[in-house]
Amino acid sequence: MNKGELVAAMADNAGVSQKEAGACLDAMFEIIAGQVGQGNEVAIAGWLKAERANTSARAGRNPQTGEAIHVPAGTRTKLTVGSKLKAAGKSRVA
Numbered sequence: 001m002n003k004g005e006l007v008a009a010m011a012d013n014a015g016v017s018q019k020e021a022g023a024c025l026d027a028m029f030e031i032i033a034g035q036v037g038q039g040n041e042v043a044i045a046g047w048l049k050a051e052r053a054n055t056s057a058r059a060g061r062n063p064q065t066g067e068a069i070h071v072p073a074g075t076r077t078k079l080t081v082g083s084k085l086k087a088a089g090k091s092r093v094a
Contacts, residue, residue, distance in 0.1 A: 046084040
């Protein structure tokens with residue numbers, strides 16, 4: 001499912017226009033990105049948790065040349081799947 005299909009499904013489920021559903025989805029992602037960018041955790045109980053994680057400096061390797069390189073410390077965004085989303089992924093249709 002791509003973003004357009006998701007927006008259409010959201011609009012149909014909520015009984016709103018696709019434009020309104022798209023604006024809500026965009027706003028949600030902007031808020032999550034802003035909060036994680038500030039170092040705050042965003043948790044939607046049972047569904048997912050987004051947080052900023054620090055990475056330490058480490059040695060890496062250029063895959064094309066095999067040359068050793070230094071990868072500096074930095075940050076990344078960590079997404080953790082919640083129990084409801086895990087359960088949805090495990091359900092199988094026989």
